[in-house]
Amino acid sequence: MPELPEVETVVRGLRAPLVGRTLQSMWYGAHESLLRLTPPDEFVVRIVGQRIESIYRRAKYIVMPLSEGDTLLVHLKMTGRLYVTEPAAIHDADRWLRVKFTLDNDQELRFSDVRKFGRVYLTDDLTRATGKLGPEPLADDFTPEHFRERMAKRKKNIKALLLDQTFIAGVGNIYADEALFRAGIHPQRRSNRLTDDEATRLYHTVRAALRAGIQHEGASINWYRKPDGTKGNSQDHFFVYGREGQSCHNCGHPIEKIRVAQRGTHFCPNCQPMTR
């Protein structure tokens, strides 16, 4: 679930408790399959004594550069959670705890994940994790021209293209639907058939939908929680996601749900026609 706004919210919440802390030990129980880019036995040794220099988000990755040149990364995938806690607090109450790190102030950094899709990476070459990712949609150097030119070269349906992390980084199923609704574009339109006007509009609505998500601290549809355990409010502000059968906020027509690119896709057939 966690998309760009949810991951960004997690990163912001972890900055204060994590930056400057030194990792003292690591536990992964039977979950070695979640560890990537460094073998588990080496992972636990290399991590010890490294200080977390900073924390930021790249696409849907949580990125933590360490003091000895390594980088620790976490991808939450569908149901992952990352939080800091006192060792006694919630201890063993979290039945989905997969990996934990002890910090030098005796707190713990914990990775918890029901479905075990999430991953924890350690590498001295960051590009091995993030090398193929497309541009950050909220970055200053991501321009409407850039977006339009690259879109014109693609023939995929536009929903699938928005979900393609090598095309644009951080957009997931929810915010793709929200951005397409805001732009009045049907999710199955071909990317290269959008007019310049439509493409420009979509550029702005992708950013607007993501910014709204961040402002509301992410969407707690199901598993997502902020690092402090509370829910985000983004789901209370959706135009189409999860609103099938309910009336469109813009025109009153019932919102429909179809499948596009193997994902549930919500849209208003009146505001987002196939042809216009």
Added chain:
DNA sequence: CCAGCCCCCTGTCGGC
């Protein structure tokens, strides 16, 4: 390059 399908895993929900 693209669409469609499968898989990773566990939990929840709706239908019967």
Added chain:
DNA sequence: TGCCGACAGGGGGCTG
């Protein structure tokens, strides 16, 4: 109530 299939916000891999 119990069982069973469908489905869930991500991403990778395979086929045609």
